[in-house]
Amino acid sequence: MRKITTLLAILLFVSVTQVKSQEAIVKDIVEIGWLEHLEDTIPLDLKFHSEEDKIVTLRELIDKPTVLSFVYFNCPGVCNPLQESIARVVEKTDMELGVDYQILTISFDVSDTPAKAQKKKQNFIQNIVKEKAAHWMYLTGEKESIDAITEAVGFKYKATGLDFAHPSGIILISPEGKITRYLYGLDFLPFDLKMAIIEAQQGLAKPTINKVLQYCFNYDPQGQGYTLSVTRVAGTIIMFFAAVIFLGLIISRRKSVKKKV
Numbered sequence: 001m002r003k004i005t006t007l008l009a010i011l012l013f014v015s016v017t018q019v020k021s022q023e024a025i026v027k028d029i030v031e032i033g034w035l036e037h038l039e040d041t042i043p044l045d046l047k048f049h050s051e052e053d054k055i056v057t058l059r060e061l062i063d064k065p066t067v068l069s070f071v072y073f074n075c076p077g078v079c080n081p082l083q084e085s086i087a088r089v090v091e092k093t094d095m096e097l098g099v100d101y102q103i104l105t106i107s108f109d110v111s112d113t114p115a116k117a118q119k120k121k122q123n124f125i126q127n128i129v130k131e132k133a134a135h136w137m138y139l140t141g142e143k144e145s146i147d148a149i150t151e152a153v154g155f156k157y158k159a160t161g162l163d164f165a166h167p168s169g170i171i172l173i174s175p176e177g178k179i180t181r182y183l184y185g186l187d188f189l190p191f192d193l194k195m196a197i198i199e200a201q202q203g204l205a206k207p208t209i210n211k212v213l214q215y216c217f218n219y220d221p222q223g224q225g226y227t228l229s230v231t232r233v234a235g236t237i238i239m240f241f242a243a244v245i246f247l248g249l250i251i252s253r254r255k256s257v258k259k260k261v
Helices: 002-028 079-092 114-122 143-153 190-202 211-216 230-260
Strands: 047-050 055-057 066-071 102-107 136-140 158-160 163-165 169-173 179-184 217-220 225-228
Touching (some): 066 079, 079 190, 179 190
Parallel strands (some): 102 136
Antiparallel strands (some): 047 055, 158 163
């Protein structure tokens, strides 16, 4: 009995250490992916170039719930599908663009220009009324501003030759500049966006259910997708079963002691 208990204790210790080390890697050494900074306020005085090549600050632009996304204009991967998905959900949701919320798409490639931004935007606003499309703004900027905003929201990307490996998703920002929600992936349900906009209006920060997926999956820069982290999931499963067996042994031992008494 004592040997089994000792073995389980060692197994549990190894599993906990393994999972904690994985969490440390996720938090401290993430090169590509998301690190949620819910309830943090983004630096609103950062300067960017609008698509009309005017210098603007985020403080000037953000006066209502804002859907924030990051792309680069020569992206061969997820950037175009992300923008297409945003355009689709704008059409489907009953929240009105320009009244209930707005969209900011920021290029994280310093070589992108306002002219490129204007051209890229036209590809995704064709089904949006012109007056409303004005509230989907494309920004480009200098390295200092790009680094500051991506760091503030936890958007982690890495240059890979002429391209970038990066995650996909959108962030909701309150009118005061507070990060209130992350929605990951390439497809967004109208209901999810509506609730995220309402929460942003109220300044309520809500964790994303998909955070579980972020824990269980690692970002694959080659396929620009997520792959199952077998080590992390296995460690969690081992911890669970070790705890169940350990508790079972304790309970059965107590019962046997009571019978002897």
